[in-house]
Amino acid sequence: MSGAAPAFDTIMPPVRGKMTARAPLAPLVWFKSGGAAQWLFEPADADDLSAFLAALDPSAPVMALGLGSNMIVRDGGVPGVVVRLGKPFAKVEAVDATTLRCGGGASGILVSSTARDAGVAGLEFLRSIPGTVGGFVRMNGGAYGRETCDILVECDVILRSGEQVTLPADALGYTYRHSSLPEGSVVVSALFRGEPGEPAAIQAEMDRIAAAREESQPLRSKTGGSTFKNPDGHRAWQLVDEAGCRGLQLGGAQVSEKHTNFLLNIDNATSADIEALGEEVRRRVKAKSGIELEWEIQRVGLSK
Structure with missing residues (x-):
């Protein structure tokens, strides 16, 4: 994809969150490379994002950005609006003995640690994925034999039109590292379900995963995580x-x-x-x- 970015400068709707023009994205992605976002929007809450998308020129592209761990931002930058979910979307709380409500901006480490403290097993693998809940849901993030589709009950999504919808897991068309979430939509929260477990055993599994990752992956480098999908029957x-x-x-x-x-x-x-x-x-x-x-x-x- 190449060429000049279209101009949406004059039609940004009012927001309660933070809107930045020509915002450098290299500091926000793991590769530490690439150009700027034409606009970077950090919404105050889901209603702020919903109202903004409803009022935004329908031709303006919208892209969600999490921790930027599995992404190459090309050097010419990203046209339209990049949406980054900050602290208002980073909460994780136990709903019952086996279920967590997780904000779209919450990290895998926060989700797995909260699950441990609540005695919820089965979410330990999220400890090893350097991303946020929104990215996990969109890309069916997985590691160490588990995937997001194994734990997702439903997710709250704001569509490009601004409409807020709740989608059950079976509506996302999950395959390996892929979902059928509509273009320009943003996952603002997800309901994850595990199973009852002992916090000490959950921590031991998280430690095992962390050690395996440390041993096999270049964690302290400027990288983007796994580059290519594993083809059927191959690594x-x-x-x-x-x-x-x-x-x-x-x-x-x-x-x-x-x-x-x-x-x-x-x-x-x-x-x-x-x-x-x-x-x-x-x-x-x-x-x-x-x-x-x-x-x-x-x-x-x-x-x-």
Whole structure:
């Protein structure tokens, strides 16, 4: 996607939250690269977001941004409005003995820790996913044998039209790292259900997951998490490794030597460097194995 961003500067509806023009996104994403949002909106609450979207020019693109952990923001920036859910959307509370109500901006660490304290097991895997509830629901986030579709009961979503709806899990069309949530919609909360458990046993499982992640992934690097989806019957990292891509470099971007399904920004890489490196990995894997890797990382915005 390339070209100049369309101008929506004169038609921003009034808001109670924070609206920033030409807001740099690189500081907000894990790769620390990429351009600016034409507008960055941090709503005061769900009603603020709903009223804003209802009044916004229907042709203006809208994109939700969580922790920016699984995303390449292209160097030309993101046209339209980027919605970032802050503290008002980061609450997690127990509803009953096995269910939590989680704000769309709550982190996986907060959700799993609250579940532990409430004696709710089955949500430990969220401890290992560097994202927010909104992203988990949209992308069917998962790790260590569990996925969001295993725990989601329903979610509250604000559609691009501004309409607030509650969708049951079976309405989201879940497949591997994919849902059928409409374009431009924002997940503002979710109901997750686990099972009764002992806090000490839940903590032990969280510790096990954290240790496994620490051992296998480049956690202290500028990265975007798992780059490619695992093809049926294969592991993406293994295909990348067998294609000779471990440590492969392009500009300031590199394939991790610790885990080959991770790309790294090691030397002021542009987003173009990172994306081009990913495409070169895909090309080499296809040539070696005949398998076409699919991106798991979202790539958004305009090329320069």
